Amino acid sequence: MGRALEQVCSHRILLILGFVPASIFFMAFFAPIFNAFGFNIGESIYNLLSHICHQHFERVFFVFGHPTALCSRCIGGYLGVFSALIALIFYQKENKEAYISLYAIGSTILLLAIIDGLVKFGHSVEFRFFSGALGGLGFGLMGASIYHYIKGVFYAY
Amino acid sequence: MLIKITKVLSFAALLLTTTHGVAETITLKANTFIPVILTQNISSENLTLGEDVYFSVAYDIKVGKETVIDAGTNVVATVVSLEKKGTIGAGGQVSLTFLSTESVDGTVIPLRGTKVLKGNDETTGTVVVGVVLCPLALLNQGDEAHAGQGLQARAMVASEVEITL
Numbered sequence: 001m002g003r004a005l006e007q008v009c010s011h012r013i014l015l016i017l018g019f020v021p022a023s024i025f026f027m028a029f030f031a032p033i034f035n036a037f038g039f040n041i042g043e044s045i046y047n048l049l050s051h052i053c054h055q056h057f058e059r060v061f062f063v064f065g066h067p068t069a070l071c072s073r074c075i076g077g078y079l080g081v082f083s084a085l086i087a088l089i090f091y092q093k094e095n096k097e098a099y100i101s102l103y104a105i106g107s108t109i110l111l112l113a114i115i116d117g118l119v120k121f122g123h124s125v126e127f128r129f130f131s132g133a134l135g136g137l138g139f140g141l142m143g144a145s146i147y148h149y150i151k152g153v154f155y156a157y
Numbered sequence: 158m159l160i161k162i163t164k165v166l167s168f169a170a171l172l173l174t175t176t177h178g179v180a181e182t183i184t185l186k187a188n189t190f191i192p193v194i195l196t197q198n199i200s201s202e203n204l205t206l207g208e209d210v211y212f213s214v215a216y217d218i219k220v221g222k223e224t225v226i227d228a229g230t231n232v233v234a235t236v237v238s239l240e241k242k243g244t245i246g247a248g249g250q251v252s253l254t255f256l257s258t259e260s261v262d263g264t265v266i267p268l269r270g271t272k273v274l275k276g277n278d279e280t281t282g283t284v285v286v287g288v289v290l291c292p293l294a295l296l297n298q299g300d301e302a303h304a305g306q307g308l309q310a311r312a313m314v315a316s317e318v319e320i321t322l
Contacts, residue, residue: 057192066190
């Protein structure tokens with residue numbers, strides 16, 4: 001427990017970076033919940049997130065009969081980025097090459113998601129979520145690998 | 158004879174109730190989500206304040222298994238605020254508020270929700286170019302706010318409505 005807390009504290013930047021996609025992810029679900037119970041703040045969240053997502057009805061999840069404020073692909077993407085950043089807080093290697101490998105894995109996964117975005121292998125909401133999650137995970141792995149690599153150059157783990 | 162007539166009438170009454178069924182009342186709750194689609198092209202250039210704009214319901218709205226609002230039913234919205242494009246790069250802006258739609262039995266369903274359309278605003282660029290290069294650039298105008306058929310928007314039922322099926 002103490003070791004885990006120590007790792008979290010030593011990677012505050014990753015934690016802060018992870019907070020952004022996590023907030024967006026949760027806001028996407030809070031908007032329909034607020035709207036379902038008649039709170040006007042729901043509309044404000046929809047308007048705020050409309051700047052980053054098309055919010056088309058046929059590509060969103062429904063919560064209490066109301067659409068989420070982000071499409072399924074975006075929700076998957078933000079969940080993926082958040083998961084990757086949090087996972088890499090606890091993944092530490094003294095060997096910097098490990099992060100290069102991780103960067104390569106991340107970029108490959110992201111490339112797969114980009115290809116799916118362009119070619120559209122599947123059209124279901126669930127498939128889009130899965131594809132978005134892959135892309136987010138890849139992007140998060142790339143970002144966190146760069147962070148770890150740079151940190152490893154300046155501070156030996 | 159009287160017994161025979163009574164029997165025939167009872168049978169007729171039974172037939173009527175079984176074939177036509179009993180009218181069922183369904184409650185459409187407040188805050189129910191209504192997906193709507195714009196059915197006309199609009200622009201801040203030719204809209205006027207208070208003008209009606211028409212949308213349609215995107216898909217059947219159901220309560221349980223019963224359809225209470227058919228897909229394609231008209232939804233009326235009105236222009237509540239309007240700004241035309243202006244100098245110094247100002248873009249146009251239109252705010253629409255949803256008013257009502259109709260259920261399958263013709264009951265008017267009050268709606269709430271707004272849709273804001275914004276034209277491309279070029280204020281920052283215009284000011285920079287106007288101050289640094291040429292003051293005449295300040296005469297530059299932004300774009301009108303416009304939207305075409307098929308634009309999606311969210312409306313919600315404003316208050317509880319009883320619908321007879």
